[in-house]
Each structure stands twice: as structure tokens, then as C-alpha cells.
Amino acid sequence: MKLQKIFVTIIFAINLIGVLNFIHQDAFSEQPKIKTLIIDGDNNHNWKGTTPVLKKILEDSGRFTVDVISLKKVENNYVVAAVSENLPQNLINNDFNNIFDKFDLVVSNFNNHRGGSWSDATKEAFEKFVKNGRGFVVYHAADNAFREWKEYNKMIAIGGWGNRNEKDGPYLYINNEGKIIRDDSKGRGGSHGKRWTFTLTNQTPEHPVMKNLPAKFKQTVEDELYDLMRGPAENVTILATAPSKDTKRHEPILLAIDYGKGRVFHTALGHDVPQIQSPAFVITFLRGAEWAATGKVTITPQKNLENETE
Ligand SMILES: [Zn+2]
DSSP, X not given: OHHHHHHHHXXXXXXXXXXXXXXXXXXXXXXXXXXXXXXXXXXXXXXXXXXXXXXXXXXXXXXXXXXXXXXXXXXXXXXXXEEOTXXXXXXXXXXXXXXXXXXXXXXXXXXXXXXXXXXXXXXXXXXHHHHTTOEEEEXXXXXXXXXXXXXXXXXXXXBOOTTOOGGGOOEEEEOTTSOEEEEOOOOOSOEEOSOBOOEEEESOTTSTTTTTXXXXXXXXXXXXXXXXXXXXXXXXXXXXXXXXTTTOSEEEEEEEEEETTEEEEEEOOOSSTGGGGSHHHHXXXXXXXXXXXXXXXXXXXXXXXXXXXX
16 A cells, blocks of 8 residues: 555656656746635535646646645634645635735635635625736636626636526537627537547637747646536636537637736646646646736747647
8 A cells, every 4th residue: 555655656756757747947036926826625626636737737836836725614604724835824724815915826726516605704805816917826626616606707707517407598609600609598518528638729829828829729637628618708718728528619728817907827638647747737827827926928939749640
């Protein structure tokens, strides 16, 4: 058992080294690091597995420092259950509405899939944080969270599950003629077919996140292709799409949203640990996170991505 554990750890470490070789780490030393907070603690996904990998991807890029708070549900509200080593222990068992101002960027790996919500004070503080010009990254099932929180849905533009339907806003996608469609028709929000290695199309090569990335690149680890996503879809730029076998639409997979003076990067990629170690995830996540925090991207596109087409 113990040997097996060591073996798994070594394999994991080798994998991660492999992924991080895709990143160029030059020229970051003069820039202040982006202070990042990852929020997790509840999710219908493997947050315990994915958060340490997200943290390592960000830190090893040389561009970010990362702290983590893990939440737990107490009655109908979420409070802090655990904090990473550099955060004050007295946050534990308390609300976290005062924490955001210490950071440039929040990454959500959180989904309140069992109901319950953040306190009104925390929601307001978080809205202010983004509205006043900070960054937010919505990662995979974080776009399933908070159907009832209007401002959150504006931040993420589109979401899925949690009983979302036509009342939450239009479906957003690109049709076969390349036209952006906002479709008010009735129906569920959020679905995905069997996992597969789909190809992403770069829809906005002029956007800082997508600039100099290939016109097409592949998610090389079988992943969920989120489709039928719907929401307010305001102030949103579709950065990349993938073709759903079920809807026959080009579904938005990477999005950039303006919220007040703040910026939101939304990635629907990355169901579990293997999926977030792929070049397509790592590169777009790092560039999206840097853009959300600063409005600029200095993390160099890696060459391997160009070979990841079909
Ligand atoms: Zn998933």
C-alpha cells in the first residue's frame, strides 16, 4: 500500500513536470506576482485532487502566488473549513467576506451543488471585488454553482445544471455559419456527452488570451464538452468553441467576460486531474488567469499546442 502510494506520487510528479515544460518562465522576475485565492471545499467534482494541481500550475509558471480556502456548509451558509498555510487560522469556522481585498485574482473550484449559499455579506464583497477591477476565473463545474445568485451569473455569462432553464437566459453558441446565436428557446441549461478528445477552435485570435495560439488545438485528454449552457450572456466574448456531437453546435468552452471594471475568464475544460494536466488546459488556464488579473498576457504560448490539432 505504502509503496503503491509512493509510486503514484512519483508518477504524478513526473506528469506535472512534463506539463510545466510547456511553459516559458522567462521575464516574470520584474513583475509583481499575481496574488491568487483558490476557493474550494464543496463540488460535485474532485476538488481535493484538482486544487493542488491548479495551485502548482499557477505557482510553477512563476507569475502567481496562491492561497486556498476550503469551505464547508453549516446549515444554509458556507463558512471556512480550512486555509492554506499563509492565511490566518482565525478564518476557520468564520465568514470570509473580508478576505478578497488581499488578492488580485480569485479562482473558483467551488460548486454549491447541495444547496446552501455564501452569506449576503460575502456575496456583496465578492461582487465589489470583481466590479472594482480584480480578476475571477470560473473553472469547470464552478459554472454549475449559484443558479439563484444573479450577479454571479452575470460574471460567468453562461452556466449549467442546478435546474437552469430559459428563465436564466438564452443559450449561447456559434452556428455552422459562424454566427453567434443567443437562443431563448425553452429547455435545460447544461449537458455533456461522453468524454472525448475534442478540438477547440480559436474564435478570437486578436484577444490577449488567444493571441498567437493556433487556430485549432486539441484537448488531448478525454474531457467533458459542456453544451446547452445558458445564462445572461452579457458583455461576453467567446474565445474558443468545440463542436458538440449532441447539439451539432459550436459550444463556447473558453469565455472572457467584462463585469464592471473587472475581468472574468471562464473555462469549461478540466473535469478531473488528468484533464487539467493537458497542454490545452494548462496554457489557456494560465493565460486566462493572467488576463483576468491584469488585462494583459505575458505568459508565452507554448509550441507543443500547435501540434495538437487533428
Ligand atoms: Zn465534470
